[in-house]
Amino acid sequence: MENFADRLNQAIRDRKTPACVGLDPVLARLPKTVCAEYPMENGRTSAAAVNAIVAFGRGVIEAVAPLVPVMKINVAFFEAYGGRGVDAYRELIGVARRAGLLTIGDVKRGDIGHSSAAYAQGQLAGGDAPDAITVNPYLGLDGVKPFIDVCREEGKGIFSLVQTSNESASAVQDVRLESGETVAAHVGGLVNDWAGDEQLMGSAGYSAVGAVVSPRDVAGADGLRTILRRCIFLVPGYGAQGQSAGRVAHCFKEDGSGAIVNSSRGVIYAHANDRYAELAASGWQKCVEAACQDFVADLDRVQNR
């Protein structure tokens, strides 16, 4: 069981990019050609809807797997379809893995220890679960420890929320403590401590415990990059959520390491983007491929700044 941070850093070197493609499938936004094969009848519980989403996910994976090291799949968009949706999420995790991608389950789980242990078994443990998941730190260490235990035992990883990409997060995360630091910086310090367990540390100074850090607040991101020195950042918000490559640069260390950058809607819905209209005749996957290449090129300029 190789350390997750080592596996991720190796995959970034192999693909020569820290780009992560996010799969957030919303039925109404899928290419018409995909939906046409699976006529809808019964609304949100329909097997057809789930089949269309799986077909779409498989197509995205096929298009991007040669280009990027890692894919993030957000389970929220699958849970809307009940047990069938959850099984489809897990199916796509397997498809992505077999296509050579590392996989992050964007599940944002967190509970008291007793319940987090159940989540850790359900969401992270075992060969058919993702390589890593996102977790929520609001309950402190014992809400996260069961996930960390699985990381240690199975070479898996977690990314704890620290500074998220949405504007209203600042009402919680940017509030200043007596010490002068923000809540996000305080939580970041805790996460960096959790990450320091020697059984979690890989060979390059990075831990299997990473952090979700958005450059929503650039100064905050700079500070967090220093505080969370052991943590690989999962950087959300690129593209559709409005974070430019220039802002994202604040999440890397000086040597260009220490972050993966996620783009979801900007890549997977490229068929609906005028920029790729000429390619649409060759199929929606060509649009996804081109958008993914552009995303990788954008990040490349930033990393070699």
Added chain:
Amino acid sequence: MENFADRLNQAIRDRKTPACVGLDPVLARLPKTVCAEYPMENGRTSAAAVNAIVAFGRGVIEAVAPLVPVMKINVAFFEAYGGRGVDAYRELIGVARRAGLLTIGDVKRGDIGHSSAAYAQGQLAGGDAPDAITVNPYLGLDGVKPFIDVCREEGKGIFSLVQTSNESASAVQDVRLESGETVAAHVGGLVNDWAGDEQLMGSAGYSAVGAVVSPRDVAGADGLRTILRRCIFLVPGYGAQGQSAGRVAHCFKEDGSGAIVNSSRGVIYAHANDRYAELAASGWQKCVEAACQDFVADLDRVQNR
């Protein structure tokens, strides 16, 4: 669509208790007689395991439905069984509802708005979803707003985490801000603001937006009871998690309103408690019933203090 707070307060009056029974089913702790009917073969994905958990859940519901107004089911213990487990969770929500219980899905979801909207559809919207769910406030208002929208449209409720029952939560929730208040108090203030939307307010001064508040820190709970005046508290940690009825008293207003108190393991695993050993011969459900009656009696002494 009657307001959720009104529905909950009415149910509390009808059953004459604010007791909530929590269903956190762990296979290894189920009564042997239940498991014997569903022999296990394939480990965690086994249909037999899920069938045993559903049979247990049905038995618990049958025993406690005449005694309490509301049941909380923690989805963590079902997700460990994949899609089949998730469907079983939803099945038990339906069983509890048909038995006359209000239902709280303990799912602790929270994401950015786009993704929380998907969770809101999957976890809270619709007649087969619970009456209320728990949510995580770390992402601020736009992580919670999609759930609030469903509350408004469908007469549902949410309980936002504020002060949780686990000890290590204090490393995040009890830290003091520049203003002198704790993170939990600050988050509590936000939640009380969110709760104030007039379309969420019921007739007795309570909102469909409630809060998870543990008396882990009694002084903190007293403060939160003042700050969160519009919110019904979902109080975890009674029994197995070590919060006594006396501590729980700090979560009620002076008139005895404003809180429901959850006990999970102390009630549902009563068959393994020596205190109920004499009843075991009459079946494990008799033990659950007796433990639930004792729980209700304990709370009754507190409420009428």
